[in-house]
Amino acid sequence: MTTLAQTVAGVRARLAEAGIADAAMEARILVGGLLVLSATEIFVGGDRLLDAAEIAKIEDAVARRLKREPVHRILGRREFHGLDFLISTETLEPRPDTEVLVDSILDHVRQFGDRDIRILDLGTGTGAIILALLDGVPSASGIGSDISADALNTAAENARRFGLEQRFQTVQSHWFDKIDGSFDIIVSNPPYIRSDVIPALEPEVRNFDPMAALDGGTDGLAAYREIASQAEGFLKADGCIAVEIGFDQRQAVTELFEAAGFKLLQARQDYGDNDRVLIFAKSVFDVAKQKKKLGIPKEAG
Numbered sequence: 001m002t003t004l005a006q007t008v009a010g011v012r013a014r015l016a017e018a019g020i021a022d023a024a025m026e027a028r029i030l031v032g033g034l035l036v037l038s039a040t041e042i043f044v045g046g047d048r049l050l051d052a053a054e055i056a057k058i059e060d061a062v063a064r065r066l067k068r069e070p071v072h073r074i075l076g077r078r079e080f081h082g083l084d085f086l087i088s089t090e091t092l093e094p095r096p097d098t099e100v101l102v103d104s105i106l107d108h109v110r111q112f113g114d115r116d117i118r119i120l121d122l123g124t125g126t127g128a129i130i131l132a133l134l135d136g137v138p139s140a141s142g143i144g145s146d147i148s149a150d151a152l153n154t155a156a157e158n159a160r161r162f163g164l165e166q167r168f169q170t171v172q173s174h175w176f177d178k179i180d181g182s183f184d185i186i187v188s189n190p191p192y193i194r195s196d197v198i199p200a201l202e203p204e205v206r207n208f209d210p211m212a213a214l215d216g217g218t219d220g221l222a223a224y225r226e227i228a229s230q231a232e233g234f235l236k237a238d239g240c241i242a243v244e245i246g247f248d249q250r251q252a253v254t255e256l257f258e259a260a261g262f263k264l265l266q267a268r269q270d271y272g273d274n275d276r277v278l279i280f281a282k283s284v285f286d287v288a289k290q291k292k293k294l295g296i297p298k299e300a301g
């Protein structure tokens with residue numbers, strides 16, 4: 001018979017031997033996730049004996065991790081902005097850096113008071129961005145759109161899990177093609193990695209994240225080009241559009257949006273201090289006034 005503590009230690013040793021960084025943390029997340037135990041329960045319940053079915057489940061998961069499948073994909077879920085999101089084959093695992101995009105928008109939403117807010121999330125994946133926003137803003141409703149039907153099913157299931165399904169709709173669409181209406185806020189974390197960089201990514205990303213979520217075309221900007229060129233017709237006069245970007249894309253993406261009639265309201269950095277989020281408003285709108293209203297310092301962006 002094996003105890004929980006022995007099992008966690010054994011998993012940690014095998015992951016470390018395979019060169020997986022943070023093996024101790026991953027072992028705890030993997031075993032805890034599979035047995036539905038919190039970090040504290042793992043810590044205090046080390047003497048618990050595991051049965052054969054539990055051990056088989058853990059063995060299967062470790063074999064997958066040793067083939068470089070990411071822990072959260074093995075578990076089928078990942079926490080994002082305090083919500084436990086289901087992940088599926090065609091969804092990206094939501095990343096902590098994307099929480100910066102959510103927090104930036106939550107800061108801005110104050111300007112709208114209690115009025116109904118319509119949000120569009122292009123390339124919604126698990127629904128991470130829009131569902132975190134709907135969770136934080138009770139007067140908001142919106143659409144999560146994606147090219148992938150599998151992703152939209154997962155986003156709809158996540159909305160049900162969080163009790164947000166009444167305020168959330170999915171639309172299968174290539175960017176704006178099947179979208180109707182106008183929105184206070186448009187958000188997108190589109191695929192933005194240059195095609196030639198993808199083979200050099202970590203196997204966890206290149207072999208397990210869906211290619212449609214990664215590949216931004218030859219210069220990494222294909223999705224921004226399409227989104228920027230059409231966004232104007234879908235945004236209310238005082239609305240804003242926020243996009244996540246790669247660490248070196250601020251200038252190129254800003255130029256694309258400026259060429260399409262937008263002005264940069266704000267740029268935000270991620271936890272590693274890289275440029276990660278750009279927020280634009282229609283340039284016909286008084287951007288200085290907009291910044292004042294939103295509490296954005298004049299020099300920001």
Ligand SMILES: C[S@@+](CC[C@H](N)C(=O)[O-])C[C@H]1O[C@@H](n2cnc3c(N)ncnc32)[C@H](O)[C@@H]1O
Pocket residue numbers: 090091092093094095098122123124125126127128129145146147148151173174175189190191192212213214
């Ligand atoms: C980087 S992932 C972002 C997923 C999610 N929003 C997040 O932040 O975790 C990009 C998403 O865009 C979707 N996508 C790719 N090409 C698309 C297209 N032409 N039209 C609409 N969505 C697309 C992908 O399926 C994927 O879900």
